[in-house]
Amino acid sequence: MSRNLGTVSRSQYSGYYLGVVGSVAVVVLAxxxxxxxxxxxNILINLFILLTLANMWNVLxxxxxxxxxxxxxxxxxxxxxxxxxxxxxxEPFLAIPVAMVMGAVxxxxxxxxxxxxxxxxxxxxxxxxxxxxxxxxxxxxxxxxGTGASLPGLHLxxxxxxxxxxxxxxxxxxLASLVGVYLLLRSRLGLAxxxxxxxxxxxxxxxxxxxxxxxxxxxxxxxxxxxAGALIAISQLNVQAANVFNIQWTAYMIFAVLIGGIGSIxxxxxxxxxxxxxQQSLARFNAWYLVIVGAVAMIIAIWARGGIWGIWANRxxxxxxxxxxxxxxxxxxxxxxxxxxxx
Amino acid sequence: MSWINALIQGIFLGGLFxxxxxxxxxxxxxxxxxxxxxxxxxxxxGYLAVVLIPxxxxxxxxxxxxxxxxxxxxxxxxxxxxxxxxxKSGSLTTLLVTFGLSVIIENLLLEGFSANSHSLSxxxxxSGAFRITSQLSISYLSVVILFVAIATIVLIQLxxxxxxxxxxIRAVADDREAAQLIGADYKHVFGIxxxxxxxxxxxxxxxxxxxxxxxxxxxxxxxxxxxxxVVIGGLGSLWGTLAGGIVLGVAATIGLVASANFxxxxxxxxxxxxxxxRPQGFFPKKALA
Numbered sequence: 001m002s003r004n005l006g007t008v009s010r011s012q013y014s015g016y017y018l019g020v021v022g023s024v025a026v027v028v029l030a031x032x033x034x035x036x037x038x039x040x041x042n043i044l045i046n047l048f049i050l051l052t053l054a055n056m057w058n059v060l061x062x063x064x065x066x067x068x069x070x071x072x073x074x075x076x077x078x079x080x081x082x083x084x085x086x087x088x089x090x091e092p093f094l095a096i097p098v099a100m101v102m103g104a105v106x107x108x109x110x111x112x113x114x115x116x117x118x119x120x121x122x123x124x125x126x127x128x129x130x131x132x133x134x135x136x137x138x139x140x141x142x143x144x145x146g147t148g149a150s151l152p153g154l155h156l157x158x159x160x161x162x163x164x165x166x167x168x169x170x171x172x173x174x175l176a177s178l179v180g181v182y183l184l185l186r187s188r189l190g191l192a193x194x195x196x197x198x199x200x201x202x203x204x205x206x207x208x209x210x211x212x213x214x215x216x217x218x219x220x221x222x223x224x225x226x227x228a229g230a231l232i233a234i235s236q237l238n239v240q241a242a243n244v245f246n247i248q249w250t251a252y253m254i255f256a257v258l259i260g261g262i263g264s265i266x267x268x269x270x271x272x273x274x275x276x277x278x279q280q281s282l283a284r285f286n287a288w289y290l291v292i293v294g295a296v297a298m299i300i301a302i303w304a305r306g307g308i309w310g311i312w313a314n315r316x317x318x319x320x321x322x323x324x325x326x327x328x329x330x331x332x333x334x335x336x337x338x339x340x341x342x343x
Numbered sequence: 344m345s346w347i348n349a350l351i352q353g354i355f356l357g358g359l360f361x362x363x364x365x366x367x368x369x370x371x372x373x374x375x376x377x378x379x380x381x382x383x384x385x386x387x388x389g390y391l392a393v394v395l396i397p398x399x400x401x402x403x404x405x406x407x408x409x410x411x412x413x414x415x416x417x418x419x420x421x422x423x424x425x426x427x428x429x430x431k432s433g434s435l436t437t438l439l440v441t442f443g444l445s446v447i448i449e450n451l452l453l454e455g456f457s458a459n460s461h462s463l464s465x466x467x468x469x470s471g472a473f474r475i476t477s478q479l480s481i482s483y484l485s486v487v488i489l490f491v492a493i494a495t496i497v498l499i500q501l502x503x504x505x506x507x508x509x510x511x512i513r514a515v516a517d518d519r520e521a522a523q524l525i526g527a528d529y530k531h532v533f534g535i536x537x538x539x540x541x542x543x544x545x546x547x548x549x550x551x552x553x554x555x556x557x558x559x560x561x562x563x564x565x566x567x568x569x570x571x572x573v574v575i576g577g578l579g580s581l582w583g584t585l586a587g588g589i590v591l592g593v594a595a596t597i598g599l600v601a602s603a604n605f606x607x608x609x610x611x612x613x614x615x616x617x618x619x620x621r622p623q624g625f626f627p628k629k630a631l632a
Contacts, residue, residue, distance in 0.1 A: 061435075065435070067435050067438055069379065113615070113618075113619065116618070116622055117618075117622070119434060119435065119438075120371070120375075120376065120377035120438055121377075121574070124377060124379075124566075124567065124570045125618070127563075127567060128567060128571070128611055128615070131564075131567060131611060132608065132611050132615070135604060135607050135608045136608070138604060139602075139604040139605075139608075247563060251442070251446045254439060254442060255443070255446075258439065258443075286454065287451075287453045287454045288450070290446055290447075290450045291446075291451055291454075294443045294444075294446045294447040294450070295447060297439075297443050298425075298439075298440050298443035298444065298447075301429065301436055301440055301443070302425070302428050302429045302436065302440060303428070305432050305436070
């Protein structure tokens with residue numbers, strides 16, 4: 001009876017392909033400052049920052065079910081950590097990991113408070129926290145008050161070298177966020193999160209510690225957003241509260257995730273690329289691009305909930321990131337997957 | 344003396360916050376969705392008045408006769424065509440849709456009117472004031488706004504408790520499935536609630552553009568104040584919302600005595616403190632009215 005019921009495997013060939021293609025892509029991306037004009041790598045810096053944010057919002061909302069519109073609080077924490085350390089003589093690039101730690105540290109007390117709330121309450125309360133953080137920072141004259149402060153320590157550097165270093169730093173942060181989320185989702189906690197994503201009450205009833213899982217995700221997301229905030233400070237060489245605490249950042253990350261597909265690792269990657277392409281090609285229409293991107297995101301959220309990746313994944317069982325399990329019939333060839341959804 | 348002045352000015356400022364909160368409270372009570380575009384809709388109402396006044400030659404103070412009905416219709420349509428389809432995928436999707444709407448409205452206004460501020464001039468009513476003592480005076484406009492805010496709350500309350508539509512709205516808010524079983528068309532009810540919410544918040548936008556000024560990005564600030572008023576008062580309680588708005592207004596003006604920065608911070612701190620101590624608010628109710 002027990003024989004030939006089927007085999008369960010973690011990955012498909014596409015996963016191995018991703019390993020190879022991904023490694024090559026990372027090497028090529030790392031070499032880009034030597035190969036292409038700085039204008040192009042500057043666009044990629046924006047893409048990496050957006051992808052980091054989108055990836056963090058996706059793990060928060062898509063897996064943890066925590067819809068936050070206040071992640072700009074942690075972008076601000078990251079940016080101001082870099083500014084404060086640079087003012088005390090620390091190399092801004094070395095301050096990036098510290099900024100990421102600070103993001104998580106700030107998220108601990110905030111999470112005690114916010115986790116009393118759910119749904120829409122949680123969403124607006126995250127926003128209130130970001131507004132408060134912005135107002136408090138504006139009241140500190142040594143951090144530039146409302147007008148902002150320029151980032152010391154980098155102005156004397158050769159602009160080509162600075163551009164390349166900023167590019168590598170953002171590549172490192174985005175890779176860390178992607179690999180981090182990938183490893184998180186493959187872990188025991190990831191299994192819990194996937195269960196929470198699919199059915200929170202069901203997950204609770206089979207013994208998943210839902211609140212603990214959510215808190216871990218919240219801290220990780222805060223840390224990643226702080227990393228992105230540190231990169232924003234370094235790439236703009238200027239930190240202003242009205243910019244880093246702007247709700248616009250949350251709009252960007254939400255739109256990227258909704259367009260690409262919420263609740264998968266692949267979705268935010270596609271969404272961030274689409275977003276940046278739209279942004280670049282619609283740049284001459286000023287604010288119209290956000291109207292168009294917002295409308296597309298809204299239509300997708302209502303009528304195509306899985307986003308671009310969801311439409312693709314519904315037709316094919318290909319997964320780039322092997323975070324689930326696949327069930328195969330024993331008789332069939334290895335490439336045919338019995339169950340279309342991953343478990 | 345400056346403290347008493349701040350307290351009294353705060354009560355009147357609270358009237359403005361109440362106008363922003365009333366529709367939010369109603370819509371949340373009926374549909375359990377927070378409309379993140381609420382503040383931007385108010386600002387859009389203000390800009391509609393800026394456009395219409397030179398065309399229609401109506402005094403600014405009477406423009407609400409045109410603007411409010413327009414927003415009631417828009418509210419009904421937005422609910423039926425946009426919010427309703429998104430409710431199928433859960434209330435979090437609706438939350439994201441309202442957020443998208445907020446960004447779209449803000450950027451459309453930015454394209455149409457630039458980032459410059461606009462305001463509605465209402466002549467003597469805007470500049471005149473009741474002089475109580477040499478140091479204490481209350482502007483006519485802030486008295487009118489507080490009166491309109493209280494009238495709005497009273498009218499919504501009366502509408503909910505005395506009219507047939509109001510009873511159906513309360514039934515749907517209490518138990519959607521049971522209300523459907525006895526023949527209530529909940530989609531139509533949601534539409535009416537959204538219409539009332541959009542109409543009242545357009546009124547708030549008009550009040551804001553007469554009281555101070557509007558910019559395309561002013562909406563979120565007032566959305567947050569409105570939301571805080573709803574939560575402080577206790578969900579589903581319109582009288583609580585009135586109290587919550589006034590508490591926030593007083594916090595803002597008393598904070599302002601200390602410093603401009605603290606004036607902006609104080610209402611949020613009061614909100615957080617109340618949320619930490621009494622998350623259910625002052626006058627919590629299970630359902631509307």
